[in-house]
Structures are given as structure tokens and as C-alpha cells.
Amino acid sequence: MTGLLDDTRAALARAINVYAGTEDGDRLTQLRTRLDEPLRVAVAGRIKAGKSTLLNALVGERLAPTDAGECTRIVTWYADGHTYRVTAEMTDGEQQQLTFHRDEGVIDVDLGGLPPEKVTRLLVTWPSARLRTATLIDTPGIGSLSESVAQRTWDLLSPSDSDTAEAPADAVLYLLRHLHSHDLEFLRAFHDTEVSQPNPVNAIGVLSRADEIGVGKLDSMTSAGKIAARMATDPVVRTVVQTVVPVAGLLAETAATLTETEVAQLRRVAELPVADADALLLTADRFATRMPELGLTSTEREELLDRFGLFGIRLATSVLRHRVAATATELAAVLTERSGVGELNELLRSLFFDRRDVLKSRSVLAALDALTRASPRPGSEAVAADVERIMASAHPFQELRVLSAIRAGWVTGKPAVLDDLEHLIGGAGAGISQRLRLSDDEGHDALVAAAAEALDRWQRRAENPLTRHQLAVAARVAIRSCEGMLSELGRSS
Secondary structure, X not given: OHHHHHHHHHHHHHHHHHOOOOHHHHHHHHHHHHHHOOEEEEEEEEOOOOHHHHHHHHHOOOOOOOOOOHHHHOOEEEEOOOOOEEEEEEOOOOEEEEEEEEEOOEEEEEOOOOOHHHEEEEEEEOOOOHHHOEEEEEOOOEOOOOHHHHHHXXXXXXXXXXXXXXXXXXEEEEEEOOOOHHHHHHHHHHOOOOOOOOOHHHEEEEEOOHHHOOOOOOOHHHHHHHHHHHHHHOHHHHOOOOOEEEOOHHHHHHHHOOOHHHHHHHHHHHOOOHHHHHHHOOOHXXXXXXXXXXXXXXXXXXXXXXXXXXXXHHHHHHHHHOOOOOOHHHHHHHHHHHHOHHHHHHHHHHHHHHHHHHHHHHHHHHHHHHHHHHOOOXXXXXXXXXXXXXXXXXXXXXXXXXXXXXXXXXXXXXXXXXXXXXXXXXXXXXXXXXXXXXXOOOOHHHHHHHHXXXXXXXXXXXXXXXXOHHHHHHHHHHHHHHHHHHHHHHHHO
């Protein structure tokens, strides 16, 4: 990966010299810092899919507003910083620092009379350990009633040719409730079969608000998991996202900020006879209005519904009733696990963060490729040649190109063979243990033996005259991946 980053930096340095003194040159200089920044992960989806709620769950704080305020119409970046600050970047390039306050944790930004349509983005800097790993980008909903609002998300993830030096987000979490034609259209715009553009390895589908799929029943997440698994194996879905994972975003957000006061309120429900509790929690309206003897005010009940949803209240009271957890810390851990956000975080680590250098290099090279095509000038041919050489020769890009070809159906073979190939080239995670489908605690010798066996297996397949041409080409990429693993294991022995 170090060689790939070095090559990318060299190509970018040459481009900066070529475009020095131009507006494009200034943008390229800014782009140079991109390689040292955290990965940029956009949270996108249709309107009211739960994007802001999921972002808060990932950060572990209630930062993003989840109502329908005017700031939800603006692309908002959440980045780690030394100070608490909100900056508006205007369509004319000017920047303006804005005043804000926190209302129950959520950042309430005062635009100071600025028309939202004149604001390109809001940049929220916030000291956060989780934001040191990834800058999270909250986007307006696809399919918004306002075409100009929805277009902001399209422009971020699939920028126009006129914005040639601006790289898109490195990766995207796309929230789905049902697979809509607009979802596929958007994801295909974000995806391109060429390695110079994002492809399915950059995208994870999130079956959002998963607890609502089972109408808030205690087994809702199990039902959602089955639906997500079916979606993840759908040939159409596989061409646009890496996988699909169910997440109860509201439950995850609440678990991250749970208070002892809320636990005490939920315990009152948990201490009811089971039949009475079930009757009270039959619907949200019943919980809000029935059993005044419970000792919870109407305001407290509404706040619990807003924070947990009916599913969350049912789950939390069941956990408390069976003494699986007693304190806010213990209950938060159980709710976090049941929300599915832990699985999503693991996917983010294995699919995005472990290959962050590859994804960031791709974004920069894509910007250089677009710039040299749209704005050629003396010396830009050499930049284009550098980009082409890096894209063609860098093994991580070859792996992603093969993965894209498998997902698109261009590489065919027996399902077990293709599954093995996907894992070896990093389709389920870039780590050696993930590529070899071994647990993280496997010993060094076991990893070496598995990598050697995989190398032999794919060498024989590549040399077999009956192997289809496309699969034979992919096999040679798998061979190099196996050789790379053995080399890395040799250095660490």
C-alpha cells in the first residue's frame, strides 16, 4: 500500500506543477491533503430513511439533527477537530463561521439568514475519537420533493465533469428500506466498472429502520436479517453494493447516549406482570395513554417513544425483566449488540478502513483522470500516462477490477469457486485472516499453510486448459494475492 500511495503522490505532484497558477492547480493542492485525511464515508439514502440517526449511532453522540429542519437540506460533513466549530461553505467559494448550540445533544445551527440553497456544505468539526477514523457526510434524501435538494447528494457522490478536480466520497453507506428503482439508479451512478470510479466495493447497503420490518416485535431483527441476506445475494443488488446489513438505527443511537433516568423509567414497565406489559406495549398509542398508575407522565412516555421506538421499549423492558442487564451501561451494551450497529462497524473496518489507502488513492487518481480529460494543457499527457500506469499495474486495483467483474457477471464459474475467489482478493475484507476465511486468533503457521494451499489451488486452476479465459485472468490476480499474503507472513515471522 505504501508504494501505491507514493505513486499516487508523485502523479499528483506532477499534476500540480502542470496546472500551477490555475484554479485547477489550487484544487489539486487542496487534494494533496486528501491522502493524509481520514476516509470520507457518505451516508445516503431516500428521504426519511434514517441517515442522520445512523450517523449519530456511528459517532456515538447525538450530533446530526433528525428532524425536517432546513439544515437537513444541506450536505453536512462531520470531521474530527481540536475545536467545536460549524462553518458554512457558500456556492461562491466564501466561508462563514456559524453560531450553534446543542439541544439535547443535537447540534442546532443558526444559518444567520443564509439561504440554504446558497450553502454548498456545512463543515462541523468536533473532537471525536470515532471521527479520527472517518469523516462522515450526512446527505439530503434521494427522492426529495425538492429536486435541487436531492441534486446535492448526486453532485457529492457523482460529480459533474465541470468539477473535475473534486474527488467524490471515498465510500458510501446507502440506506434501504425497500429496493426502489431510484436507489439502483443512484448507486449505479456512484458505481462504475472502471477502477477509476467507485464500484461495489465502496458501497455497503444498510437495511435501515430494521426493527420496523417485524412491526416492532422482539424477533424483528431476526426477520430483518433474513431479508438483508436475501437482498445481499440478489444479482442486481450485488452489482451496486458489497453487502446488505440490517440496523435499527434509532436503537443504536439511543444505546450510545442512554441515561440512568431512562433505565429507571423503563424498569417501571419491566416490573409489570408480563400480560399487562404486553397489553401496554401493543401499540405506541396505548403506551402513550394507558395505565396512568404507572407513574410516567405523558411527556416522559413520548420522550421514551422518540428515543427508543416501540421495538426498543419492548426489547429494553424484556432485558430488564429477565435481569440480563441492570445498569445503563449494561443495558446499552445489550441494545447496541441487538441493534446491528456492531456488525456494521465490523464491516466498515474490514471493507473500508482496512483498505483506506486504496480507496483514497482511487479517489485522487479518479480526479486526475477526469481533469486531464476535461482540461488538457501542456504536460497533462504525462499526468494521464502516470494515472493509467498506476491503475493498470497496482495490484489492489486489479483485485477491485476482478471483484467488480465477478459482481457484474463477467467472470463466471461454479458458485463455490467464485466465492473462494472473492474472499482471496479481499471481497469480504482486506485482512489475511478474512481472505483465507480463518478466525483472527489463528496462529501464524495456520495462516501460512492456508495461503500456500490457496496459492497451489489457484495456480492449478490458472494452468488448467479447461478454465474459461475470464476466470483464468482472475486466477492470476488471485495467485498474486496469495503470493502477497505469503510475503507479508514471511516478514512478520
